[in-house]
Amino acid sequence: YAAARDITSRKEMEETLKTSESNFRTFFYSLQHMVLIVTTEGKIIQANNVFTAVTGYSNDELREMDLLDIHPADLRENVKGELSLIHNKKIDTIAFPILKKDGTLIPVETRLSLGSWNGLECVFGVVRDLSFEQEALQRFERLFRNNPALMALYSYPEARFIDANDSFLETLGYSREDVIDRTILDLNLVSDKSVHESIINELTAKGIIRNREFSIMARDRSLRYGLLTAEIMESHGDMYFITIILDVTEQHKHQETLQLMVDMAKSFINLPVKKAGKEIVRALRTMGEFVGADRAYVFSYDFIENTFSNTYEWCAKGITPHIDYLQQISNDIISRWIQSHRNGKDDFIHDVGVLKEDDSFRLLLEKKDIKSVLTVPIWTNDELTGMVGFDFVTT
Template sequence: KIFALARDVSHHLEVEEKLKSSEENFRTFFESVKDLIFVATPQGRVLFVNDSVVGKLGYSPEEIHRMHILDFHDPLDYEEAEEIFNQMFAGQRDICPLPLMKKSGEHLPVETRVWFGKWDNQPCVFGISKDIAKEQESLQMFNRIFDFNPVLMAITESRTGRFVNVNNAFVNKIGYTRNEIIGKRAADLELFYNPEAKEELEKELRSRGYIDNHALEVRSKSGEVLVGLFSGEVIKTGGEEYFLTVMVDKTMQSITERKLEKQSKIKNVLMRIATDYINIPLERLSGAINESLKMMGEFVEVDRAYIFDYNYEEETTNNTYEWCAGGIEPEIDNLQQIPMDAVSNWVAQHIQGRYIYYPVVGKIDDSDKTKEILESQGIKSVLTVPMMLGDHCLGFVGFDSVKDYKHYSNEDIALLKLYTQMLVNVLNRQKQEQTILSSLEEKAVLMKEIHHRVKNNLQVISSLMYLQASYIDDSTAKRILRNSENRIKTMALLHEKIYQSSDIGRLNFKDYVESINYKLVDYYQEGSAKVSLKTEIDEINLNLDKSILAGLIINELVTNALQHAFEGRKVGVITVSALEKGNRIFLDIRDNGIGMTEDIQSRKLTTLGFQLVENLVNQLRGTMAISHEGGTRFTIEFPKE
């Protein structure tokens, strides 16, 4: 007999197949992961590693299976690694930051995490090391960019506002060491000149997540105020929020802009004063002097400006003119017939042409008699400039600061010296005119001398502006100064023609205009298009006021044509005509240049030059028309008388 026993094992085979498939999937997953995976016994003996360990560390599988988990670290790090792993096993920390060591001895930056589990049903430790070499490379690159960036950079905690890091430019510019900055707040160091503005900017940064090009003033350790453009953004790392801020130092640019603005104001003030002094009738001269004291006093921001004369025969000095700011008591009535002996120190300095400056009146030596006089008026700072006519001192111009102490820069003092010399000229003119008023012949001689002096003074101003322009790199500012220089030369030329003329009351307008035009062509011809000048000018005798206004108009329009009409051209023609028809004068200034589009015209007509032309035409009680056919043409008509 045959006995057979059959048992269905299909289920068992199916389970084995699934286990085999699961194991293959599991190993495929391990091998495909780019992170380094370790499986070790609780004692540290390696049971399994994935291909990334072999590929990145360079050990063979046989070598790895003979290694302890600590063998993957630099021997110098063994103790620290063992301590860290014990802490991780005890649940006291999550990450081991120590690098792994390749077989070649190189270090591989990683972050390692571990957890407990089972391998082949035996207790084990799983470890995954994430390769952070690229992250560290990026971090190092960021640190280099941060540390060596020429702009000022800082990282602060969003929550506390305390500095976490600042770059080298920040340390060098602000003046504090890193140890003095890190852990402090901006308020602790009093960094911001306007803390309220800083708080508003920080609110915007929090709400928007970034800021861009906001101007703020920052105070350095030495007390210097810096002007910066701030940009920044919110960054998050490690669960914390930080502010990364960048400051572009605009201090020098701001200083340059303020200097240019101040120079422009100086030019305008001097031009206004010079124009008033040139044209003012004798009977209105005292009012013009008082007005000029007001202008200069307000410009240099003092509380009182005044003039004293020296009477050497009576040995006295008198306050002849005075301007006071609002709220300042006048002193002119109290300062008459002052014995020169009471201010002998001042007199001795002034007659040698020296100015006197006391930044702090309270520090004047008690032996100086002027101290009591100044303190009785509540003066804190004072500057006096002698009025020199050749080697003779006529008196002095003074500037008092009552409310606050006043510091004068060298530029301020140079300006006040120039203003004082203008006063000397006008006071000398006043004295001379009063002396020879009764004699027409002597008056004519005097007027010629005055025009000669005015011409010389204008040439001095023109030379100063030429010198100033040579020290300026900005092309726009240089062009503005050069244009202003030519305006002054045009006025100087008028006075030259007057004192050369036999009739000082009228001017040969044809000779004057031709001189202006050819001087301008010579001045602007070099380096530009070859420009031909054509003129058609009647023999016109204009009074002095209209001559200078018409001359300035021609100067502006011919200058504009020379500078802009022939851009991109090799040759060009400018035609200037001045015709007399009845009691009307017709000026025609035209060029055959590139003309102006409506857009360019709208912008051009807002410039200082065109506004000046419109103002001059209005003073002539005239009209002006502009056309752009075959170039640009200005037609101006005004009454002769």
């Protein structure tokens, strides 16, 4: 009876082992990643269906090959060295490309572990195809390198530079060696440490920043103005953040210039006319030269007669004065300006050429060779009495 029980137990064990082996083989062949089994000496024993489909080798061909044979010749010594570390359990992952049967390379990451197959000690390799990730990385690399926006990659949260694109370096006056492994604060890119802290805090809280107004200091200590977008990223367990700065320095300067011009005009507008003649002409010249205008002038409005007159004018060298024949002209000609001024608004036409071709106002300005024009209303005791204008003829 005891012998019969032992036989029964052994058969049950054998069936269990067969079932376990069958389940393992089913699992092995159903994996979506490539799987390769090699002896501890590096002889290939078996590969799953995904591996043979991707590489083009059959299992019969693979059994005649060593592990080194599926790697480029110039990397085989490196692979051999890594395998010794696998056996000593010092590493479990290698990242050497695999050579397909047609000679092309597949970028892969292979996770290796020790085990047994058909009673033999072996190494199991689960191979992850990185082709898609590499293509995505190459696309990102091209976008990063060639982007006209200022782009940089940093460690998070230290904000230590990992990389910066050419636009970033050229705009701010640095070389790549100047910035790599330095922090934003090391390079004094922000004038106030609290600005840097607020960016990191916002990134930590939200993970992303979009179109935040931002100023950054160049190497020559000049300020560049931009719109900042930043986002935290993770790769292989490491945290990074990327910044993209759209440089709007020129637009910012242009806006500052316009505001200064408006402020200067308003600073003398309310002076008594009898005392202000010379001061007005002097101010027109100062403002005109500062902003690069070719002509600066004052118009007075007479709404009873529905006319305007050019009362003061300054012209740059070589620019024809208009004051003599701009006297008691119908307001209808400048109705656009008057309408804006009555609404308390300045009127700036950056490019006369964008007006409609049949626009009578465009025809008037082009006749005077005016390319851009700014006008600012003059108010006296809440009454619209005239305007200050700036013509740009040569620029």
